[in-house]
Amino acid sequence: MSVRLTLATTRRILQQIRHDHRTLLLIFALPTLLMGLLALILMDRPGAFDAWGAPLLGVFPLIVMFLVTSVATLRERTSGTLERLLAMPIGRGDLLGGYALAFSLLGTAQAVVVSLFSFGLFGLDIPGSALLVGLVAVADALLGTALGLAASSLARTEFQAVQMMPLMLFPQLILCGLIVPRDEMPPVLEWLSWFMPLTYSINAAREAIVNTTVTAYYAANLGAVLAFALAALAIGGLTLRRQTR
């Protein structure tokens, strides 16, 4: 892997996004609006927005970066640019690294904007650390990118690519403990939830909500999210083949 090639790729991907003003607007404005909406409907229930809103901060970068990455890599595969790149002196690791860095940066920027509005304007208030909650959001952005990369290899068309989102993310959203506490779920489902990275992300976010410092529980769960992300990146990397059959 080369730092120079990774950064060149990151720069190119961010340039592509920068030219797409509508996507930029959607990435930053949409989750902010949704958080505002959530704050509004929970206005009359004290503490409800704090309990729901903070873990959700990480879910937006997960979903958005998943979608953006899976469509971007699918376009790279179908337009021929991937084939062209792989015939050039660049490694798969450089491409993967470039994608991971570009969309983590974008996800971080998104998390910062949504957090600023949520804590500053919508009155989100937690006893723990907003910074540590934000760190979970960054890990979720990386996870979304990694899962999106892996998912795009299963899709032949953009229609299929967008369907990968409900396939790969909805079961996680349902089972991660956000809707029903995991220990109240049927044992089989609780057992399944251990294999879903979003579970660990929600655990870490909830820990950061009540603690101002990094606890062992927080670190272990954040580490698990990152481990899932790296594993998904590696699987995605295997699908970037230099040669076709």
Add this chain to the structure above:
Amino acid sequence: MAETVTGAVQVRAVTIVRGTVTAVADASLDLLPGTITGLLGPSGSGKTTLMRAIVGSQYIDDGTITVLGQPAGSPGVRPRVGYMAQAPALYSDLTVTENLQYFARIYSLPMERAAEVIAQVDMTYRATALVSRLSGGETSRTSLAVALLARPSVLILDEPTVGLDPVLRQSLWRMFRMLADAGATLLVSSHVMEEASRCDALVLMREGAVLFEGTQEELSERAGVDDIEAAFIALASGPAAGAGS
């Protein structure tokens, strides 16, 4: 053994099976430095598959391809081979300059080189335009510019002039000739028989097999007609692969 010294590209008994179709069947050919070889044949005759194999993007089931003394697609030879696929293989949401600059970074070339190749293909007047806004001819020329970036010794061009007007086609062929005169080895596929007359050597393919390899004169002689198109039709509709002479 003189050919191993002089030949820039040697294809030896290459067979490529894609799914259930034998795309290339026991094909052999030589490309000499400083020459333009025209690769002719009906659609589906295996031209693109063979070209991709020379670039190293296509898995070979049998046979060998040597490019500049090394196996096709090996890391040492990759930067010295320029490939222009039929699909533009450009980032449509980046400008012409941004595309060239990204690929230049991958080759570790100075940024001036990007401007140079843009000028070489007469695209300076559109350098700041998004690729999605370019006409068909402009897109092809930009794709060609990418193939020219690293001053490759071997250029594999898959139908580079398809859909271009005669004036543009003529200027591209003049450029191909200049590159060959400077010592490059060019393989250019085409449907347009008129273009065959601009090549130093011709290779005719049908159903994955090489029907003919030689000069235009040899082709006319063998087919017993003067006109290339008539000679091609005579050969292509004659006895099937391997039954030549």
